[in-house]
Amino acid sequence: WATSAHIHENFLQCLSHQVPNSNSFSKVIFTPHNSSYASILQSFIRNLRFTTPVTPKPLVIVTPLQEAHIQAAIYCAKEHGMNFRVRSGGHDYEGLSYVSYEVPFVIVDLVHFQSITIDVENSTAWVQVGATIGQLYYRIAEKSKTLGFSAGVCPTVGVGGHFSGGGYGMMSRKYGIAADNIIDARLIDVNGRIHDRKSMGEDLFWAIRGGGGASFGVILAWHIKLVPVPKIVTVFTVNRTLEQNATKLVHRWQYASFVSLFLGGVDTLVPLMQESFPELGLVRDDCIEMSWIDSILYFADLSGEPLDVLLNRNPSVADYYFKGKSDYATEPISEEGLDRIWKELIAAPIETFEFLFSPFGGRIKKGSSAFNRHMTWIRRFYNFMAPFVSMSPRSAYLNYRDLDLGVNNKGNTSYAQASIWGLKYFGVNFERLAHVKTMVDPGNFFKNEQSIPIL
Ligand code: FDA
Structure with a gap:
């Protein structure tokens, strides 16, 4: 503990040199002595499993107002042996953006990096990582009725973690996942240098679109390609019980290709469904036509709310305790x-x-x-x-993080050992990710319980 207090002191001193203006220092740096420390820590914890008294807490939380503050936090954490966590929306299933089992640690919380610029003419947008997908959808809809973006369903999910780990939602069958629609990014590397796609190189740009950002640097913003949506889309939710033949339907659904968001009107959808999936018995009354942005509210269980509920960073339902797992069924289940x-x-x-x-x-x-x-x-x-489900190896979705699959050692972890969980998330891409990691962060500074190991 004495060592940790010592590191803490040195780290703070280092930061005060790097962030000299005392006015901004007090708005950017929070220690347990500050009255707002607890509320800042708590504000983006989305899983109550990580709010217990025994959950490890950061020695310092930094809420940067400028890029220079992030550079300072990286520099000082490296100089003084602090573990480093970066948080955008705080939805990590295992809390890795704000809990570290290697202490002492600092959280860099990107809550102030929320700007979103929509370019309707070119169908693109720049979105800073601290924005939520709800805010992004709202800003798109504010500018255009015929543009959308393919990412997750829950509006409070953060753009930083979500896009770097994949990001799938109702339009992913048609337009791919969020990571597929990223055309540029800004990132701070371990040496504090700021890169765009060109200067970071294609390998690193590839790695941060699916390999998770936390192993490679601090992503500041994404440049994304918006996707076309018709003025009217149709949504439906059909419930069936086991008595109503649910087994046969689920079995059939695995073969049929249908989504309950249809990019078009009900007049096209119903005959299409009657032809490709008659067993479901979809009728006009099951369907609701609406705009794409209203479908975002529908799938988030927010129908009837005003659109600006999407700007709310707090979930509309209370946070809860959860543990999640994921897998891929590679063959239809009988x-x-x-x-x-x-x-x-x-x-x-x-x-x-x-x-x-x-x-x-x-x-x-x-x-x-x-x-x-x-x-x-x-x-x-x-x-x-x-x-x-999948086997040899059994696979999992990175954005549904699961520490049961295996974790890194304290200190460095061998590639072979990390392969136990790494191959499950990334399959054959794991080795390439480890090459990129070795190239861009050879000292393994950006490290967490499931970060990519160096070779
Ligand atoms: P958070 O801030 O916790 O970050 C997650 C990880 O990314 C951490 O390791 C963190 O350090 C790292 N990171 C964050 N910002 C970074 C940055 N700027 N640079 C580098 N690394 C960074 N998924 C999905 O595909 N579709 C869905 O519909 C949903 N829905 C959903 C609902 C709910 C209620 C939850 C809790 C989760 C989901 N998810 C999901 C999963 C979600 O995509 C996943 O948890 C994301 O990583 C969350 O990103 P955040 O920025 O919110 O998390």
Whole structure:
């Protein structure tokens, strides 16, 4: 602890040299002695699992107002051996943007980097990483009724973590994930240098679009390509119980290619569905025509709210405790397999869980504080799912981070050891990511429990 206090002091002194104006220093740097430390830390914690008294806390939180403040935080953390975490929207499933199991650590919280500039003429936008996807959707819709962006469903998700880890949502089948639609980025590297796509080079630009930003630097902003949307889209939600043949439908859905956001009107959709997926029995009454931006509210369960609810960074439902897992089914699951899964779910010894099939990946998340019982169940159910999903290696979606897959050692971790979890998230891309990491951060400064190792 004495060492940690010492590091803390030196780190603060270093920052005060780097951020000399005392007025801005007090607005940028927060230690546990400041009255607003707790509320700043708490403001973007989206998983109550990481709010307990034993959750490791940062020695310092930096909320930069300028790029120079981020450069200062990197420089001082490197000089004084502080672990470094960067937070944009705070939605990390395992809290890695604000919890470090290697202490002492500093959080750089990019809450003040929220500017969004829409260029309708070129169908592009610059968005700073501290903005949420809700804010981005709102600003697009403010300027155009026929442009949208393909990213996640929950409006409070941050653009920093989300785009760098993939980012899929209702339009991903048609337009790919968020990372597919990034055309440039600004990033600060381990030496404090600011890069764009050209100066960072194509390898690093590739790595931060799916490999997670946290291993490579601090991303400041993304330049994105907006996608065309018609003035009218159609949404539907069809609920079916097991008695209403849910097994057959889910089985069929795995073969059929349909999404419940249709980029067009109901007159086109209904005959299309009758032809390609008649078993669902979709009728006009199930469908609602609306603008693309209203469909964002619909899928976020915010229908009827004014549009500017998208600018709200706090979730409309209270935060909850959860543990998530994901996998990819590489073959359609058989009806018999689905029956077994339903039985397992019905017998689940816990009250709340969510089991989600997405056009890629599956997600199970839970709420409730009966913690150990839930954690034990979700791990057992994950093992139960093994015959139905990917294998050799079993795979997972980075943005649904899961530390059960394996974690880095304190200090450095060998490539072989990190492969245990790395191959699950990245498959054959893991090796290339490790090459990029070795090239851009050979000292392994940007490190967390599942950061890419150096070779
Ligand atoms: P957060 O700030 O926690 O960052 C996540 C990771 O990225 C951390 O490792 C962090 O250090 C790093 N990071 C953040 N900003 C960075 C920066 N500027 N530079 C470098 N590294 C940075 N996913 C999806 O694809 N579709 C969806 O619909 C949803 N919906 C959803 C709903 C809810 C309620 C949750 C909790 C999560 C999702 N997700 C999701 C998952 C989400 O995409 C994932 O958690 C993202 O990483 C969140 O990004 P944030 O910036 O909010 O997280």
